[in-house]
Amino acid sequence: MDLLLERALAGDKRSIARLVSEVERRESSSRGIMRMIYPHTGRAHTIGITGSPGAGKSTLSSRLIALLRSLGRRVGVIAVDPSSPFTGGAILGDRLRMQEHSLDPGVFIRSMGSRGNLGGLSGATHEAALILDACGYDAVIIETVGVGQSEVDVVKVSDTVCLVLVPGMGDDVQIMKAGIMEIADVFIVNKADRDGAEKVAADIKVMLDIVPARPWRPPVSLVSAERGAGIDEFLRNIESHREYLAVSEDGKSRRMARIEVEVEDSLKRDISLRASAAWSAEREGGICGRIANRETDPYTVASDILDRILK
Amino acid sequence: MDLLLERALAGDKRSIARLVSEVERRESSSRGIMRMIYPHTGRAHTIGITGSPGAGKSTLSSRLIALLRSLGRRVGVIAVDPSSPFTGGAILGDRLRMQEHSLDPGVFIRSMGSRGNLGGLSGATHEAALILDACGYDAVIIETVGVGQSEVDVVKVSDTVCLVLVPGMGDDVQIMKAGIMEIADVFIVNKADRDGAEKVAADIKVMLDIVPARPWRPPVSLVSAERGAGIDEFLRNIESHREYLAVSEDGKSRRMARIEVEVEDSLKRDISLRASAAWSAEREGGICGRIANRETDPYTVASDILDRILK
Numbered sequence: 001m002d003l004l005l006e007r008a009l010a011g012d013k014r015s016i017a018r019l020v021s022e023v024e025r026r027e028s029s030s031r032g033i034m035r036m037i038y039p040h041t042g043r044a045h046t047i048g049i050t051g052s053p054g055a056g057k058s059t060l061s062s063r064l065i066a067l068l069r070s071l072g073r074r075v076g077v078i079a080v081d082p083s084s085p086f087t088g089g090a091i092l093g094d095r096l097r098m099q100e101h102s103l104d105p106g107v108f109i110r111s112m113g114s115r116g117n118l119g120g121l122s123g124a125t126h127e128a129a130l131i132l133d134a135c136g137y138d139a140v141i142i143e144t145v146g147v148g149q150s151e152v153d154v155v156k157v158s159d160t161v162c163l164v165l166v167p168g169m170g171d172d173v174q175i176m177k178a179g180i181m182e183i184a185d186v187f188i189v190n191k192a193d194r195d196g197a198e199k200v201a202a203d204i205k206v207m208l209d210i211v212p213a214r215p216w217r218p219p220v221s222l223v224s225a226e227r228g229a230g231i232d233e234f235l236r237n238i239e240s241h242r243e244y245l246a247v248s249e250d251g252k253s254r255r256m257a258r259i260e261v262e263v264e265d266s267l268k269r270d271i272s273l274r275a276s277a278a279w280s281a282e283r284e285g286g287i288c289g290r291i292a293n294r295e296t297d298p299y300t301v302a303s304d305i306l307d308r309i310l311k
Numbered sequence: 312m313d314l315l316l317e318r319a320l321a322g323d324k325r326s327i328a329r330l331v332s333e334v335e336r337r338e339s340s341s342r343g344i345m346r347m348i349y350p351h352t353g354r355a356h357t358i359g360i361t362g363s364p365g366a367g368k369s370t371l372s373s374r375l376i377a378l379l380r381s382l383g384r385r386v387g388v389i390a391v392d393p394s395s396p397f398t399g400g401a402i403l404g405d406r407l408r409m410q411e412h413s414l415d416p417g418v419f420i421r422s423m424g425s426r427g428n429l430g431g432l433s434g435a436t437h438e439a440a441l442i443l444d445a446c447g448y449d450a451v452i453i454e455t456v457g458v459g460q461s462e463v464d465v466v467k468v469s470d471t472v473c474l475v476l477v478p479g480m481g482d483d484v485q486i487m488k489a490g491i492m493e494i495a496d497v498f499i500v501n502k503a504d505r506d507g508a509e510k511v512a513a514d515i516k517v518m519l520d521i522v523p524a525r526p527w528r529p530p531v532s533l534v535s536a537e538r539g540a541g542i543d544e545f546l547r548n549i550e551s552h553r554e555y556l557a558v559s560e561d562g563k564s565r566r567m568a569r570i571e572v573e574v575e576d577s578l579k580r581d582i583s584l585r586a587s588a589a590w591s592a593e594r595e596g597g598i599c600g601r602i603a604n605r606e607t608d609p610y611t612v613a614s615d616i617l618d619r620i621l622k
Contacts, residue, residue, distance in 0.1 A: 298349070
């Protein structure tokens with residue numbers, strides 16, 4: 001394991017992939033990995049990219065990777081697959097576009113499923129991002145479809161959250177409703193050559209005028225990822241946000257909030273394992289049958305188990 | 312609280328609504344409610360209805376409610392809202408159709424959000440279903456969009472899981488991929504007057520021939536919820552599945568599995584509260600700053616907290 005870590009920290013992609021697989025499996029060994037990884041983290045800039053299916057996130061990511069590479073930066077990518085029964089396939093197809101970069105030694109691309117592993121999607125994804133950070137990737141892109149709470153949780157662990165919109169999907173209104181405005185640091189209107197793109201950008205700006213002013217006003221840029229137009233400005237916006245985070249109180253409190261989430265996730269996961277073990281032992285004694293007969297109830301049983309394992 | 316419970320158990324809709332609100336808030340009082348409710352549960356048949364957005368689930372539910380009411384059954388409905396930034400609005404609109412039943416004293420309809428409450432979506436939804444069961448609803452319909460793990464978890468707590476498909480959405484192929492076949496007990500091809508409906512039904516049957524045979528073979532029925540055609544057969548299929556569950560080993564093991572989930576959910580929720588309290592206390596001491604400086608790491612801190620609270 002020490003050798004594996006050493007190789008990964010030196011940038012060996014196969015070793016990095018193995019570490020990510022370990023944390024993805026969420027076995028107890030992953031805890032040891034994360035302890036050793038953690039001191040090396042804190043240098044990468046994590047960029048979350050989210051938006052509706054069909055908004056062109058993968059094409060946009062691909063363009064961003066190319067631009068970062070041309071600047072000599074190493075780029076890690078975690079593509080979160082919602083593994084939804086209804087959308088899974090289409091998303092995988094889109095991501096083939098990103099594969100053009102996978103042979104580049106300075107790019108590491110990994111797909112992660114979102115089907116409920118113990119500790120949840122955000123836990124494993126965040127740990128994978130920390131591994132890429134420790135292993136010397138300057139930028140870590142987390143790409144996810146903006147559907148469902150777990151996906152929102154993922155982008156929340158990013159330093160800079162980029163929300164991709166496209167004309168003609170009615171997203172502008174939807175976003176206001178759901179309050180996702182609050183987590184977006186950078187807005188991108190993709191497919192800017194389509195009718196209505198300017199209108200979407202204008203609508204976002206109006207919304208930003210309405211909500212209470214915060215120290216960082218999210219920039220809005222028009223992009224055509226397909227044609228490669230507007231990518232420079234997109235990256236400049238990301239970099240501006242990074243600089244803002246580095247010097248502001250807001251940035252400091254976000255770093256602290258991140259750490260809180262890391263501790264809480266870790267704690268909840270450990271404690272769940274312990275609770276499951278205690279329940280496994282209890283279950284042997286036919287307690288389920290007694291609950292089925294309504295002689296007792298699940299809540300009383302849980303409370304009794306807790307009394308036994310907690311100090 | 313005793314009076315509230317008494318009124319709810321006697322069928323008073325306002326009292327029932329208040330109990331559901333209590334468990335939805337997931338405060339500690341909800342534990343007491345569930346303990347008192349539980350002995351009265353186990354009579355209702357819980358029907359999960361899931362499928363893609365636009366599959367016509369709400370219209371189908373509405374038809375099913377009308378049919379069940381004509382048979383003199385009391386019906387509870389829990390409409391789970393994914394509260395997704397991208398789909399939230401549309402779904403709420405569809406559900407207005409169901410409201411025609413809300414004035415019927417034999418029908419109780421409740422929308423629940425899926426935004427991550429403590430203990431998760433499935434916990435609160437399942438507890439709400441148990442309340443409706445205890446309060447005398449013969450059928451409890453849980454309607455949810457089949458997107459995301461948490462929604463899949465919800466339908467898993469249903470006695471009979473109904474999967475609604477429509478022609479022209481490519482769902483037939485998607486479903487095979489994602490393994491949702493395994494949780495569907497009844498298939499419905501809605502909008503059966505559209506081209507391709509027979510093909511979807513045939514495809515499902517082919518899939519059922521391919522997967523390893525199980526004692527219950529899910530029936531497939533063609534329905535037009537909009538026109539009210541095929542609803543009788545749909546209900547017959549649900550009833551057949553109910554009878555199967557009542558007499559089979561499969562049914563027994565599902566009831567036991569449900570109980571296990573109830574205990575585990577309750578346990579994890581209680582233990583999370585305890586862990587959060589322990590972490591709150593710890594946090595005061597500037598531990599986040601030490602983690603930020605990489606003097607320690609979140610995993611070690613979590614492990615130390617656990618050592619302190621566990622026997």
